[in-house]
Amino acid sequence: MRKFLFQGLLRNPLTEAAPSPDQDALAELGASLARASRRRLGRSLSIREVDAGSCNGCELEIHALGNAIYDIERFGLRFVASPRHADVLLVTGPVTKNMREALERTYNATPDPKWVVAVGDCALNGGVFAGSYACVGAVAEVIPVDLHIKGCPPDPMALLKGLIALVEA
Amino acid sequence: MMSLRETMLRGREARACRPWPRHVVDHSVWLRAARELGKGRGDMLGLWSDGAEVHMAILDHETSQIGLLSIDCPEGRFPSVAHLHPPAMRLERAIGDIYGLAAQGLPDRRRWLDHGRWGLRHPGRSSENSEPSGDAYAFLPAEGAPLHQIPVGPVHAGIIEPGHFRFSANGETVVRLEERLGYVHKGIERLMAGATLERAARLAGRVSGDSTVAYALAFARAVEAALEMEVPRRAVWLRALMAELERLANHFGDIGAICNDASFSLMHAHCGVMREHILRAAQVCFGHRLMMDRIVPGGVAADLSEEGVEALRAFLKTAERLVPNFVRLYGDTTSLQDRTVGAGFVRPELARQYACGGFVGRASGRAFDARRLPGYAPYDELNFKFGASTTGDVDGRIWVRFDEIRASLPLIEQILDRLPSGEIRAEASSCGETREGAALVEGFRGDIFVWAKLGASGVVERCHLRDPSWFQWPLLEAAIEGNIVADFPLCNKSFNCSYSGHDL
Numbered sequence: 173m174r175k176f177l178f179q180g181l182l183r184n185p186l187t188e189a190a191p192s193p194d195q196d197a198l199a200e201l202g203a204s205l206a207r208a209s210r211r212r213l214g215r216s217l218s219i220r221e222v223d224a225g226s227c228n229g230c231e232l233e234i235h236a237l238g239n240a241i242y243d244i245e246r247f248g249l250r251f252v253a254s255p256r257h258a259d260v261l262l263v264t265g266p267v268t269k270n271m272r273e274a275l276e277r278t279y280n281a282t283p284d285p286k287w288v289v290a291v292g293d294c295a296l297n298g299g300v301f302a303g304s305y306a307c308v309g310a311v312a313e314v315i316p317v318d319l320h321i322k323g324c325p326p327d328p329m330a331l332l333k334g335l336i337a338l339v340e341a
Numbered sequence: 342m343m344s345l346r347e348t349m350l351r352g353r354e355a356r357a358c359r360p361w362p363r364h365v366v367d368h369s370v371w372l373r374a375a376r377e378l379g380k381g382r383g384d385m386l387g388l389w390s391d392g393a394e395v396h397m398a399i400l401d402h403e404t405s406q407i408g409l410l411s412i413d414c415p416e417g418r419f420p421s422v423a424h425l426h427p428p429a430m431r432l433e434r435a436i437g438d439i440y441g442l443a444a445q446g447l448p449d450r451r452r453w454l455d456h457g458r459w460g461l462r463h464p465g466r467s468s469e470n471s472e473p474s475g476d477a478y479a480f481l482p483a484e485g486a487p488l489h490q491i492p493v494g495p496v497h498a499g500i501i502e503p504g505h506f507r508f509s510a511n512g513e514t515v516v517r518l519e520e521r522l523g524y525v526h527k528g529i530e531r532l533m534a535g536a537t538l539e540r541a542a543r544l545a546g547r548v549s550g551d552s553t554v555a556y557a558l559a560f561a562r563a564v565e566a567a568l569e570m571e572v573p574r575r576a577v578w579l580r581a582l583m584a585e586l587e588r589l590a591n592h593f594g595d596i597g598a599i600c601n602d603a604s605f606s607l608m609h610a611h612c613g614v615m616r617e618h619i620l621r622a623a624q625v626c627f628g629h630r631l632m633m634d635r636i637v638p639g640g641v642a643a644d645l646s647e648e649g650v651e652a653l654r655a656f657l658k659t660a661e662r663l664v665p666n667f668v669r670l671y672g673d674t675t676s677l678q679d680r681t682v683g684a685g686f687v688r689p690e691l692a693r694q695y696a697c698g699g700f701v702g703r704a705s706g707r708a709f710d711a712r713r714l715p716g717y718a719p720y721d722e723l724n725f726k727f728g729a730s731t732t733g734d735v736d737g738r739i740w741v742r743f744d745e746i747r748a749s750l751p752l753i754e755q756i757l758d759r760l761p762s763g764e765i766r767a768e769a770s771s772c773g774e775t776r777e778g779a780a781l782v783e784g785f786r787g788d789i790f791v792w793a794k795l796g797a798s799g800v801v802e803r804c805h806l807r808d809p810s811w812f813q814w815p816l817l818e819a820a821i822e823g824n825i826v827a828d829f830p831l832c833n834k835s836f837n838c839s840y841s842g843h844d845l
């Protein structure tokens with residue numbers, strides 16, 4: 173273990189340069205962000221991830237944000253364990269009817285000011301599951317959404333660009 | 342006494358199901374098969390319905406043959422398998438939820454996937470409307486003075502899928518864990534009914550995102566079996582390449598995540614970088630990090646370029662250098678093993694009874710791998726070992742993953758060295774009659790079973806996809822008993838069952 177740690181000290185970090193914020197995301201956010209409250213929160217946001225029926229593909233890429241290459245924490249973005257600690261909800265999936273109430277309750281448990289980011293094509297409009305008896309469809313049908321990050325699943329760069337837009341908007 | 346093999350050949354041979362025969366049997370033969378399963382003479386590979394019949398796929402131990410049994414349910418009932426062979430329990434509950442077919446004698450009659458929120462009952466057939474107000478769920482009692490309950494989920498603390506766990510604990514010690522799943526039920530089998538092959542393949546690839554390659558492969562193989570199609574050799578080999586990349590990516594992710602749950606973040610950091618290497622190589626090779634929609638009925642949708650081969654060779658070089666270090670890092674860190682050794686023990690008998698696949702089964706002595714049995718191309722031409730352990734604990738499940746990583750790396754090398762040239766896709770066209778096919782494919786988590794019935798026009802009439810987790814989730818309940826509550830995340834991660842794949 174010592175060898176591993178020692179090597180870590182000598183090598184350059186693996187972390188890659190930051191992407192610039194997504195322009196579309198900035199535009200979508202411009203309309204919805206309350207600037208005053210954003211100023212109060214500064215450049216640091218706590219994120220609570222909610223899987224509302226995803227196939228788990230989106231989660232895999234959200235996970236990847238935490239690896240040494242993307243290192244999301246350097247942007248002041250942090251995943252937290254409880255909605256009560258969160259400023260942002262990151263929601264995935266076509267909102268299954270069996271998860272609808274849990275999503276609503278998570279939203280209600282998140283203190284104001286708060287933002288919702290819908291991640292993936294499922295969260296945008298139900299994706300391939302649209303029209304199923306077991307799915308509501310878009311996250312926006314259940315809770316207000318401030319930003320959509322598209323893709324099936326969106327890759328970590330797309331996620332980062334969207335989230336950086338959220339910090340900088 | 343009739344053997345399981347003889348039982349499986351009883352009854353009338355149904356519409357040809359390829360590659361395994363399907364027999365329609367009466368009550369007594371159905372029950373005899375269930376009894377034989379209960380005695381451990383065979384593995385139950387699946388139990389599902391299409392609304393009219395209930396089907397069961399069985400692997401007979403004596404002959405190592407797979408066969409399908411079906412029973413007609415004109416009155417909406419069929420004899421329960423679960424009261425003779427408990428692994429069928431949740432499957433029968435799900436059949437009741439979706440198709441309204443009652444398993445007679447089923448010991449647990451509670452609804453499973455249906456939480457009373459769909460606005461209808463029995464969505465698999467002519468469905469009745471209902472109030473979507475949510476059903477109450479009676480958890481099993483655990484009685485005794487010092488016991489208290491801890492409800493967890495469906496929204497968990499980590500970035501993971503939703504499900505509910507109900508712990509009954511005596512102080513720190515778990516006396517009973519009961520799972521409640523179904524939160525991510527998306528109605529995929531109903532969406533499949535009537536879908537074109539193209540759409541159905543996309544759906545199959547989204548049953549469980551971490552196994553998108555394995556699911557797409559299982560679905561494609563079932564369709565190809567039904568249509569008796571030849572798949573170009575190059576496509577067959579590319580599929581195996583994708584499957585091994587997926588296996589590696591998941592095993593690295595898992596080993597890192599398990600260690601992280603024991604607060605050993607160093608391993609997590611290194612494994613995360615390895616996983617990222619693989620996903621980036623996959624992007625270069627096939628144009629998608631998770632390789633979604635790259636396997637289609639008839640072949641593959643993306644060919645491997647020279648650039649892709651280079652990316653993979655570079656990854657192999659890095660992996661060959663680093664994997665032994667990871668093995669040493671895990672093996673030499675006794676403070677980490679202090680958490681993993683002995684935690685979450687799965688008894689070998691239980692793994693056998695549940696025909697539990699993947700690393701959970703293999704860590705408890707069940708040497709089963711669908712790549713070997715029933716086996717499929719190109720693995721019959723490739724050399725590989727699979728992981729095995731008998732310790733049955735978290736530590737065992739980590740070592741099996743390491744073994745599988747060490748097996749997949751040379752597999753990828755062999756595939757790159759011997760990749761045949763030529764076409765990558767054949768046209769999958771309908772054959773003017775109803776056809777059935779089935780397939781068993783080894784995903785990283787274990788064996789995935791798919792059965793598909795195709796209509797004369799070439800659309801999917803019915804399709805059933807059985808995730809390996811169906812036979813792993815129940816064992817997690819058993820494994821956690823007697824452990825402390827704080828070790829649950831560690832045990833759970835070492836299983837890494839799929840919620841989405843199970844809930845479907």
Ligand code: SF4
Pocket residue numbers: 225226227228229230264265266291292293294295299300323324325326547550
């Ligand atoms: S957008 Fe794609 S990857 Fe994400 S949950 Fe939906 S199907 Fe899965």
